[in-house]
Amino acid sequence: MSKTLFDKVWDSHVVRNIEDGPDVFFIDRHFIHEVTSPVAFVGLKSRGIGVMYPEKTFATADHNTPTWDQHLPVADPLSANQLEALATNAAEHGISHWGLGHRNNGIVHIVGPENGITLPGSTIVCGDSHTSTHGAFGAIAFGIGTSEVEMVLSTQCIMQPKPKKMRINVNGKLGFGVTPKDVALYIIAQQTTSGATGYFVEYAGDVFEDMTMEGRMTVCNLSIEMGARGGMIAPDEKTYEYIKGRKHTPKGVDWDRAMEYWKTLKTDDDAEFDVEFNYDASDIEPMITYGTNPGMGIGVTQSIPLAENVEGGVATYKKSLGYMKFNEGDDMIGKQVDYVFLGSCTNGRIEDFRAFCSIIEGRQKADNITAWLVPGSHKVVDQIKEEGLDKILDASGFVLREPGCSACLAMNDDKVPAGKLAVSTSNRNFEGRQGPGSRTLLASPLVAAATAVEGVVTDPRTLINA
Amino acid sequence: MAYDKFEVLTSTAYPLPIENVDTDQIIPARFLKATERKGFGDNFFRDWRYDSEGNPIADFPLNDSKYKGSKILVGGKNFGSGSSREHAAWSVYDFGLRCVISSFFADIFRNNCLNIGVLPVQVSTEFAQTLFDAIEADPNTEIKVDLPNQKVTLVATGESESFQINGYKKGNMLNGFDDIDYLQSMKEEIASFGETRPF
Numbered sequence: 001m002s003k004t005l006f007d008k009v010w011d012s013h014v015v016r017n018i019e020d021g022p023d024v025f026f027i028d029r030h031f032i033h034e035v036t037s038p039v040a041f042v043g044l045k046s047r048g049i050g051v052m053y054p055e056k057t058f059a060t061a062d063h064n065t066p067t068w069d070q071h072l073p074v075a076d077p078l079s080a081n082q083l084e085a086l087a088t089n090a091a092e093h094g095i096s097h098w099g100l101g102h103r104n105n106g107i108v109h110i111v112g113p114e115n116g117i118t119l120p121g122s123t124i125v126c127g128d129s130h131t132s133t134h135g136a137f138g139a140i141a142f143g144i145g146t147s148e149v150e151m152v153l154s155t156q157c158i159m160q161p162k163p164k165k166m167r168i169n170v171n172g173k174l175g176f177g178v179t180p181k182d183v184a185l186y187i188i189a190q191q192t193t194s195g196a197t198g199y200f201v202e203y204a205g206d207v208f209e210d211m212t213m214e215g216r217m218t219v220c221n222l223s224i225e226m227g228a229r230g231g232m233i234a235p236d237e238k239t240y241e242y243i244k245g246r247k248h249t250p251k252g253v254d255w256d257r258a259m260e261y262w263k264t265l266k267t268d269d270d271a272e273f274d275v276e277f278n279y280d281a282s283d284i285e286p287m288i289t290y291g292t293n294p295g296m297g298i299g300v301t302q303s304i305p306l307a308e309n310v311e312g313g314v315a316t317y318k319k320s321l322g323y324m325k326f327n328e329g330d331d332m333i334g335k336q337v338d339y340v341f342l343g344s345c346t347n348g349r350i351e352d353f354r355a356f357c358s359i360i361e362g363r364q365k366a367d368n369i370t371a372w373l374v375p376g377s378h379k380v381v382d383q384i385k386e387e388g389l390d391k392i393l394d395a396s397g398f399v400l401r402e403p404g405c406s407a408c409l410a411m412n413d414d415k416v417p418a419g420k421l422a423v424s425t426s427n428r429n430f431e432g433r434q435g436p437g438s439r440t441l442l443a444s445p446l447v448a449a450a451t452a453v454e455g456v457v458t459d460p461r462t463l464i465n466a
Numbered sequence: 467m468a469y470d471k472f473e474v475l476t477s478t479a480y481p482l483p484i485e486n487v488d489t490d491q492i493i494p495a496r497f498l499k500a501t502e503r504k505g506f507g508d509n510f511f512r513d514w515r516y517d518s519e520g521n522p523i524a525d526f527p528l529n530d531s532k533y534k535g536s537k538i539l540v541g542g543k544n545f546g547s548g549s550s551r552e553h554a555a556w557s558v559y560d561f562g563l564r565c566v567i568s569s570f571f572a573d574i575f576r577n578n579c580l581n582i583g584v585l586p587v588q589v590s591t592e593f594a595q596t597l598f599d600a601i602e603a604d605p606n607t608e609i610k611v612d613l614p615n616q617k618v619t620l621v622a623t624g625e626s627e628s629f630q631i632n633g634y635k636k637g638n639m640l641n642g643f644d645d646i647d648y649l650q651s652m653k654e655e656i657a658s659f660g661e662t663r664p665f
Contacts, residue, residue, distance in 0.1 A: 015652075016655065018634050021634025022634060022635075028665065038500075038501035042502055042503070052656075079499060119665060127550060128549075129574060145550055145551075145574065145578035145581060146552040147581035147582060147644065147645070148581065151646055154646060155649040159648070160577075193544060197570070229574075293486050293488065295486075312543075313483075315484070411495045411496060428488075428548065430488045430491065432491075436518065
């Protein structure tokens with residue numbers, strides 16, 4: 001029978017199919033971090049059970065780590081306590097742990113691929129909804145709750161009904177200044193924040209084939225923002241080239257054997273999806289959000305839609321604009337901004353820093369902007385220095401911080417103050433996401449950079465050095 | 467973690483007719499720092515229940531004495547979107563709720579609820595509106611959620627609608643079981659399967 005890429009990977013991981021119930025689903029790789037794992041370990045202890053495959057779980061600290069002076073003790077006692085719990089639990093159960101200061105430390109969805117833990121055809125879970133990032137490699141990867149973290153620790157399985165299948169095709173060539181982030185925000189705006197709920201998405205077409213692995217990670221990362229369980233892209237030569245030789249990637253004969261399998265990982269020509277969407281690359285421009293969910297996005301040159309033209313409840317829409325202190329019909333270009341955040345599992349990789357630098361080079365940070373530039377990992381920091389990007393940032397008045405999730409969810413001290421407006425390369429613009437009362441505009445690193453030097457929302461195409 | 471069995475629940479309900487309520491509203495990230503499952507009910511909808519000085523916002527439904535003690539929340543479409551934090555479901559449970567009714571749920575939130583003993587009941591948009599209207603007309607409106615018969619009823623008028631839940635999860639909720647009990651019972655089968663995985 002013809003199968004989709006998703007079918008091939010899912011079906012090969014079903015241990016048992018329960019009639020009128022979920023599949024018992026085997027997990028190849030499990031990432032844990034300090035926020036969603038401690039209670040799972042408490043659960044194991046209270047049941048008196050251990051970790052079945054400690055070598056398949058990888059711990060890294062990221063969600064509430066400071067991004068400044070990481071060599072000092074963590075000041076917030078609650079954060080310190082969670083970090084300590086992660087270290088203790090990992091040590092007690094023989095799980096590898098990349099804590100604060102470790103050179104492999106960084107955001108879980110950035111260090112996984114960097115270290116070759118993320119492989120095509122594998123199943124990957126983590127107590128974090130942006131686990132969908134790893135789908136860029138042709139893996140089935142998605143976020144789970146803490147009860148499920150406990151399941152994976154104790155039995156390497158979770159119980160999940162198989163999601164429905166959606167394919168999103170984007171064909172054609174992306175325009176000047178249009179990045180993978182814009183492609184994702186465009187798709188989410190079309191789908192709304194719940195349009196893909198219940199589905200697992202395969203991204204296909206020219207745009208994703210042409211995209212780098214890092215760009216594919218950005219797109220898959222944001223799958224959850226339209227409600228999808230996850231998103232994936234078929235592995236190709238770029239995928240193999242990216243993973244080859246990394247720390248945990250199979251070597252020698254194991255590599256050859258894996259390659260044979262990986263080459264089968266594509267959707268059969270006559271395989272069927274429950275639903276399919278087609279978009280045209282030329283319709284996509286640099287995007288920005290204006291509301292309080294990631295589906296509320298428009299082209300940066302457009303104005304905020306009128307309530308009467310928006311699907312869904314008017315009261316909810318008006319509440320959202322009220323929170324943002326915006327009016328229907330407002331232009332986004334020219335809005336005065338206070339903060340710019342470059343980073344997160346969505347846009348905290350080297351290509352994002354290169355893009356940012358391509359705009360700010362030879363220009364100065366605007367005086368009204370507080371900029372937080374947070375690389376996703378120490379490896380990203382190393383690469384920034386190797387390429388001399390740190391010097392460009394320095395000359396333009398920007399300061400590089402240390403790796404972590406940072407202002408994406410503001411669990412640490414990187415909080416945007418109440419009422420302040422931030423252009424952020426992260427993934428969520430929910431009320432208070434970047435700090436109580438903070439207002440967030442999601443955008444690409446190019447839009448963030450253009451805004452950082454102009455001080456107001458700016459179309460990066462007006463600044464790109466031709 | 468074990469939870470109380472869920473069979474038939476009859477209760478008044480808190481109305482929250484706002485769409486796309488995300489997990490950062492249900493429990494803001496700054497309250498996720500515990501290492502034990504304790505105290506999440508206090509911060510349930512923290513930033514909608516309290517102003518920036520920490521004073522309760524009296525007319526927000528969860529603070530409104532008219533609805534106090536309800537065990538059901540009726541929420542707007544796409545309830546629970548966003549993060550995978552199970553803390554959101556814990557805060558629902560710890561606040562004293564056992565059931566959330568909505569015309570549409572976000573996937574991970576629904577799953578987390580089922581894993582900890584909160585029943586997510588998905589109804590049609592029309593029936594959700596009927597419930598909102600009835601609660602608005604009379605805050606003492608009782609709703610009956612009958613899990614064995616998979617039926618939700620507006621007690622005063624008898625208007626009702628069926629809801630879906632898979633047989634396995636239904637059994638768990640009725641008995642207060644969780645998935646780990648099930649998975650533990652098949653560890654040998656899992657171990658043999660694990661042997662076949664290439665990496």
